[in-house]
Amino acid sequence: MRVLLSTIGSRGEVQPVLALASELRALGQDVRLCVPPDFRDRLEGLGFDVVPIGPALRRTTLEQVRKSAGDTVATQFETITVAAEGCDVLVAAGALQFAARSIAERMGAAYVYAAFCPITLPSERHAPPPMPWRSPGETDNLALWREDAQRWNTMFGGRVDAFRAAAGQEPVDDLPGHVFTDRPWLAADAALAPWPGDPRVVQTGAWIWPDERPLPDELREFLDAGEPPVYFGFGSMHAPAEVAGIALEAARAHGRRAVVARGWAGLAVVDAPGCLGIGEVNQQALFRRVAAVVHHGGAGTTTTAARAGAPQVVVPQMYDQHYFAGRVTALGLGAATEPGVPTVAALTEALDTALRSHAAAREFAGRVRGDGTSVAARHLLETVPLTSA
Template sequence: MRVLLSTIGTRGEVQPMVALASELRALGQDVRVCVPPDFREWIEELGIPFVPIGPELHQTASATRARPTPEQLRQLADATVTTQFATIPAAAQGCDVIVGGGALQIAARSIAEQLGIRYVYTSYCPMTLPSPYHAPPPLPTWEPSPTADNRTLWAEDARRWNATWSAALNSHRASVGLAPVADVRGHIFTDRPWLAADPALGPWPDPADADVVQTGAWILPDRRPLPPELVDFLEDGEPPVYFGFGSIRAPQGLAQVMIESARALGRRAIVSRGWTDLSLVDDEPDCLSIGEVNQQALFERVAAVVHHGGAGTTTAAGRAGAPQVVIPQHYDQHYWAQRVRLLGIGAAHPPADSLATALSHALQPDVAARAQVVAAEVRTDGRQSRRAAPDRPGLL
């Protein structure tokens, strides 16, 4: 079987696709990956055929970068749909199926339709899929009705999808001889989406719903050794607190607040520079700045993980049994923050509260013990859950 795995997003969207690609290749399947050019070197080092799509995303993580205006958002929407229709058809030539991951994969189903091949949509977080058990993820450009129930909010969300994407999508569909779609979100998500999230950390809320296939999280094993400087720091005292915001925009002054919160509790700190290039505030020996490293190995050796709430980081910390403090910024990060709080494995940090207070809670012995219990429940194989129906058509 020949498979194209395609997503547009930062590492949180790309890494699960790379994990799936690695597993499919191990099973003898012909796989290629179509993702932003930021990840070319990493993916090609793994020996996976790579097709770049769109511009590099690294620059979008800058904390000083102004948020786009509504007109700029419209232009960005048109541009990404145009890029997808220009890039994905060639990338998918000869393939039997396209797996599209994440909410920005607008054109993949239309291209599968154009080529006459199968299509699967994958979400990495339960909150992004419609359900009466939860509201849609919050967006900075959308103010939902404050008193509406979840079904009404999802109907509003569907209208927002149409307003944002319908014109560009249907224009390109017409150009390749396809009929217009009236429900953009439903068209992209399909009536049988996959949910690549761990059932212990992010369960689908309706046990009776067989229309969502929860596979478990797609985790790429990381066997890289930790850098010697980092190992020396870890061994030179009590376990430190890890701070990192990955590849997303970080609030101004965040590094200073993080380090001050650790010092207020007598803790050492590791600060991951990430795409926003977070830096240390001084040269004191109780703090270490690091680049991209093996989080799977590192998180097993820290006292707590303070992060933005991406699905990948939440899963890595949960799997390692590390208490967490989540500082969500947008989209599904608010969901993961609340799951960490509800599971008792850390704290969801509201903007108005003290980070030191949230970190102090996460460092309590009972929270650390609970994090270890949950870690034992986190699956590492990404297999289909027991609720999924393996005999349903259209699956890989």
């Protein structure tokens, strides 16, 4: 079977797609990846066939993403059509997947939509992710999801229907329902991010790529030279430059050293004793050796820290990060700050809570499953060829 795995997200969406691709390849399947160009070299280095889609995200600001949102429909139809040639199934993972199902229908291929966070899938039991344009004061979950659907249909529905009409396909009345299908997948750990009971959703567990890279010598020597430090990182978020200095002050307030991941923000790490700046490393290995993980609340980082038994401080910025901030707090795995850039006092206080959550975080680690990727791969091979797009 030939499978196309498609995502237009950053590392938090590409990494789980890589995990599923690796598992499917190990099971003898032919896999192609359609991902942003930022990840092409790395994935091709792992032996995958890669079709790049869209602009390089590392050089794209959030405001540019908003302004070019309409262009993504055309980009997806053009690029995924080429990438999907000869494929038996298309798996669209993550947000804003507008074209894959229409392309699957044209080609007679199967189609699966997979989300990485429960609140990105509609349910009467939760509201959609917080967004600036939400109706003020509205608390009815279904009303908020209807508002979301109307916005999708208004902003993107016409563009999608134009491409469908050109291929002789019927228009789509409900774009979110069309994208998600009536049986979407949820690639999230059931203990950390449970689906609230609706049996139509297939919760596979998180797709975790087993990272076996050794830590860089400089980082390993830093870790060996003292007590476990506090890790600070904001992944693919374009975090403000002052975050690095705030992080170091918060760590010092607790007598801790700091490891600061430069990330896509290119954080300028303070040149001071007890502080080490790092690039992209094996988080699975690193998080087992730190006192706490301070991060933006992406699904991948939250899951990796939880699985490592590391206490967490979530500093949410947008979208599903608010959900994971709430889960970390509710589960007693640490604390969360207000969205945006925290003050030194706020981050110091949250870090105090996290450092006192060590025992709870270690206990919870045993509840985070590591077989979500194999569950998803088996489910794909056993059921998807029997379904239609």
